[in-house]
Amino acid sequence: MIDAIELTRELIRRPSITPADAGAMEVVEQTLTGLGFACRRMKFGEIENLYARYGTESPNLCFAGHTDVVPVGDASAWSRGAFDAQVVDGVLVGRGAVDMKSAIAAFAAAADAAIAAGQISGSLSFLITGDEEGAAIEGTKMVVEALDIEDEVISHCVVGEPTSSEVFGDMIKVGRRGSINAEITVTGVQGHVAYPHRAANPVPVLLRLLLRLQARQLDEGYPEFQPSNLEITQIDVPNTATNVIPGTARARLNIRFNPNHTGAELARWIDAEAQAEAHGFQGTVAVVPQISGEAFLTEPGPFTDLVAAAVHDAAGRSPELSTSGGTSDARFIRALCPVVELGLVGKTMHQVDERAPVAEILQLQAVYERLIARYFATFGPESGRNFPSPP
Structure with a gap:
């Protein structure tokens, strides 16, 4: 049987800082191959990805996660x-202990137990990427697109992100807000401060535009979602002289938005405001948007109910169904199937001395075991529910 703690330690010892793999995907592949999974390495660019499936029939419950980690900092x-994976006083210390090599190991151990118990009346799969902490272009996004083209059927998905807030099992994520970044460049005419009529200062234009954007209340919220918010993240005027009107001013902003909006709609709004501010200005205002993901919600129902029940079975808590926090690869997987996120307490993720109590990793394994058992009891062939058949 798989030891979730030892497998987590083995994964942590691979310093897989995005985009490096450092052998982490090989560890996952060998583990799943040993359980009887059919494994496919799907490399896009320099990113290692893996799709593995046990069984060929529907329903297909997928676990999604990532082996890549953020840099260690100092x-x-x-x-x-950071990559020694030492256990100190019952706590595993290492980069990826929380986010999220432990979840991969816990689900692999749970899959091992479910296979041994003969519980898989359908299929169990893993979608593992090495590009969640990076640009997220050549990872889950491209794997999902490839699986969609191949008509690979995934019925439901659980993402192992660290979703618990204060104590293990207090929260699962059933949706996420969308995210759009925008880079704004105002190009004017450089000149001497004593002769402003010969120049066109881009700074006031940029400031007025940012105030226009910031002044709008995007919405008052959406069922299950908090209000959308726009945050200015950078203002830059590349000018070191005190007597020169600069020729360029730049800014960056981010909007986290709920289903009241789409990324494309917000991009059009930002550009329209920019062009309105540029009217009559002896220069240009350019906006370059980048939509990281759209808002989504997995509606309450049998799937969210069984995930919450699995947490209650193993952890004794009734988790909050939340849409809070940042983005995750769930934003891509939602194109294939309903998706929820369930993992450890996220307080130390991305921090120095990232750490997870051994007892909580084992508790997560227990939750995943109950989740798998409940899933096939609820959605398996004997349930009478219909799912698309494999091609």
Whole structure:
């Protein structure tokens, strides 16, 4: 049987800082191959991805996660080596302990137990990427597109992101807000500060535009979602002289939005405001938007109910069904099937001395075991529910 703690440690010892793989995907592939999964490595660009499936029939419950991790920061500030995977007083310390190599190991161990118990009346699959912490272009996004083209049927998906807030099992994510970034460049005419009529200062134009954008209340919220918010993240005027009117001013902003909006609609609004501010200006205002993901919600129903029940079975808590937080690869998987996120407490993710109590990793494994058992009892062939057949 798979030891979830030892497998987590083995994964942490692979310093898979995006986009490096460092052998982490090989560890996952060998583990799943040993359980009887048919494994496919799907490499896009320099990113290693893996899709593995046990069984050929529907329904197909998929676990999604990532082996890549963020940089360690100041290595000397860690109490233990960031990739040594040491257990200290019952706590596993290492980059990826929370986000999210432990979840991969816990679900693999749960799959091992379910296969041994003969519970898989359908299929169980893994979608693992090495590009969640990076640009997220050549990872889950491209794997999902490839699986969609192949008509690969995934019925439901669980993403192992660290979703618990204060204590293990207090929260699962059933949706996420969308995200759009925008880079704004105002190009004017550089000149001497004593002769402003010979120049066109881009700074006031940029400031007025940012105030226009910031002044709009995007919405008052959406069922299950908090209000959308626009945040200015950078203002830059590349000018070191005190007597020069600059020729260029730039800014960046981000909007986290609920289903009241789409990324394309918000991009059009930002551009329209920019062009309105550019009217009569002796220069240009350019906007370059980048939509990271659209808002989505997995509606309450049998799937969310069984996930919450699995948490209650193993952790004794009734989790909040939340849409809070940032983005995850669930935003891509939603194109294939309903998706929820369920994992450890996220307080130390991306921090120095990222760590997870051994007991909580084992508890997560227990939750996943109950989830798999409940899933096939609820959606398996004997349930009478109909799912698309494999091609």
